[in-house]
Amino acid sequence: MAADSSDTQKTPGELRAAARSGDFSGTTSGMAAGFVQCNLVIVPAEFAHDFADFCRRNPKPCPLLATSPSSGDTSLPELGKDIDVRTDLPRYRRWESGKLTAEPVDLCADWQEDHVAFALGCSFSFEEALLADGLEIRNITEKVNVPMYRTNQACHPAGPFWGNLVVSMRPMKPKDAIRAIQICTRFPSVHGAPVHFGDPSQIGIEDVSNPDFGDSVTIAEGEIPVFWACGVTPQVALENARLPLAFTHAPGHMLVTDKTNAGLALL
Amino acid sequence: MAADSSDTQKTPGELRAAARSGDFSGTTSGMAAGFVQCNLVIVPAEFAHDFADFCRRNPKPCPLLATSPSSGDTSLPELGKDIDVRTDLPRYRRWESGKLTAEPVDLCADWQEDHVAFALGCSFSFEEALLADGLEIRNITEKVNVPMYRTNQACHPAGPFWGNLVVSMRPMKPKDAIRAIQICTRFPSVHGAPVHFGDPSQIGIEDVSNPDFGDSVTIAEGEIPVFWACGVTPQVALENARLPLAFTHAPGHMLVTDKTNAGLALL
Numbered sequence: 287m288a289a290d291s292s293d294t295q296k297t298p299g300e301l302r303a304a305a306r307s308g309d310f311s312g313t314t315s316g317m318a319a320g321f322v323q324c325n326l327v328i329v330p331a332e333f334a335h336d337f338a339d340f341c342r343r344n345p346k347p348c349p350l351l352a353t354s355p356s357s358g359d360t361s362l363p364e365l366g367k368d369i370d371v372r373t374d375l376p377r378y379r380r381w382e383s384g385k386l387t388a389e390p391v392d393l394c395a396d397w398q399e400d401h402v403a404f405a406l407g408c409s410f411s412f413e414e415a416l417l418a419d420g421l422e423i424r425n426i427t428e429k430v431n432v433p434m435y436r437t438n439q440a441c442h443p444a445g446p447f448w449g450n451l452v453v454s455m456r457p458m459k460p461k462d463a464i465r466a467i468q469i470c471t472r473f474p475s476v477h478g479a480p481v482h483f484g485d486p487s488q489i490g491i492e493d494v495s496n497p498d499f500g501d502s503v504t505i506a507e508g509e510i511p512v513f514w515a516c517g518v519t520p521q522v523a524l525e526n527a528r529l530p531l532a533f534t535h536a537p538g539h540m541l542v543t544d545k546t547n548a549g550l551a552l553l
Numbered sequence: 554m555a556a557d558s559s560d561t562q563k564t565p566g567e568l569r570a571a572a573r574s575g576d577f578s579g580t581t582s583g584m585a586a587g588f589v590q591c592n593l594v595i596v597p598a599e600f601a602h603d604f605a606d607f608c609r610r611n612p613k614p615c616p617l618l619a620t621s622p623s624s625g626d627t628s629l630p631e632l633g634k635d636i637d638v639r640t641d642l643p644r645y646r647r648w649e650s651g652k653l654t655a656e657p658v659d660l661c662a663d664w665q666e667d668h669v670a671f672a673l674g675c676s677f678s679f680e681e682a683l684l685a686d687g688l689e690i691r692n693i694t695e696k697v698n699v700p701m702y703r704t705n706q707a708c709h710p711a712g713p714f715w716g717n718l719v720v721s722m723r724p725m726k727p728k729d730a731i732r733a734i735q736i737c738t739r740f741p742s743v744h745g746a747p748v749h750f751g752d753p754s755q756i757g758i759e760d761v762s763n764p765d766f767g768d769s770v771t772i773a774e775g776e777i778p779v780f781w782a783c784g785v786t787p788q789v790a791l792e793n794a795r796l797p798l799a800f801t802h803a804p805g806h807m808l809v810t811d812k813t814n815a816g817l818a819l820l
Contacts, residue, residue, distance in 0.1 A: 459755075460749050460750050460751050460752075460755065461748070461749060463750075464734055464746055464747055464748075464749075464750070467731055467734045467735065468734065468735075468738050468746060471735050471738070479731055479735060480731055481728070481731070482727050482728060482731075483727050483730075483731070484727050484751060484777055485727075485775070488726075488727065488775055508752070508755060510751055553820060
């Protein structure tokens with residue numbers, strides 16, 4: 287069910303309750319303005335250390351904000367009151383041996399006592415900071431998903447997790463790109479400063495008008511593409527790891543937390 | 554007389570003493586590593602408020618670090634012990650009605666009781682911070698003056714002072730440019746973050762290989778030109794103001810101060 291406009295006014299706790307009850311299964315983009323939304327990854331405990339290490343070694347695409355207090359614990363007390371990672375996201379993805387096999391609205395039937403959840407920072411937080419500064423975010427203006435691309439930049443592998451960096455792209459005038467770099471530098475826990483701008487081929491992107499994920503956006507005369515490390519990177523690493531069983535959020539269906547975006551600022 | 558290599562080891566006070574005695578009249582590039590060097594502008598007191606206001610309104614090209622304690626006072630106690638602005642720079646320029654009329658090694662014969670000196674931040678400080686971070690500065694590698702260009706970007710005028718922004722250019726890979734933006738953001742008092750990168754025509758530069766001041770540098774494959782607000786801007790505004798009499802440092806012949814570059818960092 288899609289969200290109605292009143293959902294933008296709901297508190298994070300109300301949104302999680304609506305997802306938990308089944309009343310809300312839509313995307314969380316634009317919901318609970320001002321609060322941090324997270325990517326979610328759930329892996330069996332035997333792979334938890336390797337996944338945490340993958341995040342630590344690749345902090346720009348995988349900024350780890352919180353993990354389960356212990357295996358099988360469904361709460362994330364660092365991020366909010368009474369969070370239940372099995373039910374509080376509107377939609378999930380189930381991965382078996384690296385293949386997407388389902389998009390359930392909860393993980394109640396799938397949850398196992400050895401599961402460990404990881405919550406990672408998401409671009410919604412820095413997009414809010416850029417908008418607040420008066421910058422335009424093209425994918426928001428054009429009401430589409432941000433364009434994302436596989437690059438030729440290898441992440442540091444950890445255990446079974448490996449893969450190339452995935453980036454998101456927002457076109458900007460150079461002056462605005464400089465401002466965006468300054469603002470995003472303040473937010474290392476939500477991907478931080480861009481990793482590249484300008485010529486896409488320098489990072490292995492052949493056709494900027496043909497993203498690997500998300501939608502294409504207009505690049506106007508005088509604008510250059512600016513590329514940020516993207517939270518799809520850990521999902522690709524998860525696919526490559528071919529774990530027997532793992533879960534993520536469904537794209538755009540994020541964990542809405544009680545933490546504020548403003549509180550993530552480094553300075 | 555050119556500096557010998559031992560001058561790089563001299564303290565700021567020793568360098569000023571050598572300029573004062575006439576033993577040193579060369580450029581100060583690379584001298585007294587770690588210490589702030591300044592652009593100098595001297596105007597009659599009746600124009601001092603307007604010039605200070607021009608700096609305040611155009612802080613990126615004209616970052617004002619210190620002014621004379623009062624008209625006719627030749628010291629700059631904010632910047633160093635026993636500074637005498639008439640003698641302590643290796644070479645000066647005299648401007649009459651906006652025309653360059655001499656390049657004296659001191660201002661003893663020219664100094665008047667209504668003169669007011671302004672010391673402005675200089676790119677040497679941020680270049681040092683970029684080098685310390687491992688970035689390459691092309692004009693340093695190629696042992697030439699940084700290329701500088703007149704732009705089509707008007708400064709805010711103040712009294713008789715007006716003109717377009719002048720920028721300096723350093724070519725970099727996008728990844729290094731992002732890092733340079735981060736580092737220079739910490740140093741607003743020495744021009745701060747770049748003002749533009751990429752397409753030079755967007756700021757009115759027709760031919761990047763043909764600078765208006767300084768020397769051309771190599772732009773390698775995969776690099777983009779990065780543009781900083783430049784301390785030649787106030788000199789252009791001074792020419793435009795056509796004051797009966799004014800003085801500046803000669804290019805590259807800076808006021809070497811007792812302040813450290815590290816101490817200029819905002820954070």
